[in-house]
Amino acid sequence: MIIISGPTGAGKTTTLYSVLNRLNTSGKNIVTVEDPVEYQMDGLNQVQVNIKADMTFANGLRSILRQDPNIVLIGEIRDGETAQIAIEAALTGHLVLSTLHTNDAPSVATRLIDMGIEPFLIASSLIGATAQRLARKICPECKEPYVPPASALEGLGLSTRGKLEDVTFYKGVGCPKCGGSGYRGRTGIHEMMKVDDDLRRLILHKASARDMSQAARSHGMRTLLEDALVKAREGIITLEEVLRVVSTVESD
Numbered sequence: 001m002i003i004i005s006g007p008t009g010a011g012k013t014t015t016l017y018s019v020l021n022r023l024n025t026s027g028k029n030i031v032t033v034e035d036p037v038e039y040q041m042d043g044l045n046q047v048q049v050n051i052k053a054d055m056t057f058a059n060g061l062r063s064i065l066r067q068d069p070n071i072v073l074i075g076e077i078r079d080g081e082t083a084q085i086a087i088e089a090a091l092t093g094h095l096v097l098s099t100l101h102t103n104d105a106p107s108v109a110t111r112l113i114d115m116g117i118e119p120f121l122i123a124s125s126l127i128g129a130t131a132q133r134l135a136r137k138i139c140p141e142c143k144e145p146y147v148p149p150a151s152a153l154e155g156l157g158l159s160t161r162g163k164l165e166d167v168t169f170y171k172g173v174g175c176p177k178c179g180g181s182g183y184r185g186r187t188g189i190h191e192m193m194k195v196d197d198d199l200r201r202l203i204l205h206k207a208s209a210r211d212m213s214q215a216a217r218s219h220g221m222r223t224l225l226e227d228a229l230v231k232a233r234e235g236i237i238t239l240e241e242v243l244r245v246v247s248t249v250e251s252d
Contacts, residue, residue: 001086003128020032031045031072033075034046034075086098096125105191119206126195136185136237138172144172144173156242
């Protein structure tokens, strides 16, 4: 099972369908349960949730599993019943893709535990978790270097880190191409956590999301803040956009 987390409007469904677009080949039975069905894609069996007809995520998922699909997309895991069925599907050989509302990737495991799922089931079924945000991109037509305000640096805890020497930040000053906003288009900010043996042990012991985050970072995971700062250094987004989009800051 692979789960993407983030707030409403963060682009989770778009990312999942990008994955399905890569996996959608002849010979694979791919079924989705969604509320609503946001994208129409050839080759998929897409089911719309209908509460009035008792077609919930859980009931729809039960019916789908009788068709022995290779890949199952669940629009959102909203309750313990859906989570339990999803994990059972993953443990019986189906690739399950879904979303949750959590602040970061490590919190996916703790949220599933809070839903009543046994830790050993999560440790056995979860392949990875991703947290996602959307940030506005700097307009390439009017992009120019600038010095970020001290408030932005302090808000991100950067003023005393000593990591900004020789770094040039950019912003858009506004032009007809971007309607005077200085922004044009959006890009994803991601935090990808691969569940390895160390993380499985932490899940089994009901470790905190912070402990799991530290373990994942020691194995190379880039946090949302770190990914956003990389994009700011590359001139893709502004430092103020990092502050707006990423609400949590690591203290170390």
